[in-house]
Amino acid sequence: xxxxxxxxxxxxxxxxxxxxxxxxxxxxxxxxxxxxxxxxxxxxxxxxxxxxxxxxxxxxxxxxxxxxxxxxxxxxxxxxxxxxxxxxxxxxxxxxxxxxxxxxxxxxxxxxxxxxxxxxxxxxxxxxxxxxxxxxxxxxxxxxxxxxxxxxxxxxxxxxxxxxxxxxxx
Numbered sequence: 001x002x003x004x005x006x007x008x009x010x011x012x013x014x015x016x017x018x019x020x021x022x023x024x025x026x027x028x029x030x031x032x033x034x035x036x037x038x039x040x041x042x043x044x045x046x047x048x049x050x051x052x053x054x055x056x057x058x059x060x061x062x063x064x065x066x067x068x069x070x071x072x073x074x075x076x077x078x079x080x081x082x083x084x085x086x087x088x089x090x091x092x093x094x095x096x097x098x099x100x101x102x103x104x105x106x107x108x109x110x111x112x113x114x115x116x117x118x119x120x121x122x123x124x125x126x127x128x129x130x131x132x133x134x135x136x137x138x139x140x141x142x143x144x145x146x147x148x149x150x151x152x153x154x155x156x157x158x159x160x161x162x163x164x165x166x167x168x169x170x
Contacts, residue, residue, distance in 0.1 A: 006087055025044055042059065060081075105137060109126075109134060119135070
């Protein structure tokens, strides 16, 4: 069975903790769960940055690893590894990645989402050289998506023809 993804659970990111709360060396989180009050005291670690300053991290209450995000599930607070969670992108197929890349480019250009829609115009203020480079990347990705889709269709046709010929075991 596939791991559940991080997007399915509530999370706490260290970036969302205010500077005043970080100074204590711990953060307290509390919330209501099924009419029961639940509280977590999470310790913080800090590391020095290369160009000065410090970076704060949560210490996972379960495995004591240094992490930037903790997840909440059924009254427990722990890191992604302790809950055995996967990132959504870990489950993507190559086709999914191509669609996501094309979508990001279309969003950057202000075009309508989805490669089936016609290309839009150059965004105001964008240099033509930049626009042509980005559009070329989009077109390459769109062609790869179409090629992969045609391969998938041809495979399905071959399987269907094989079954129709009387041999269901492919």
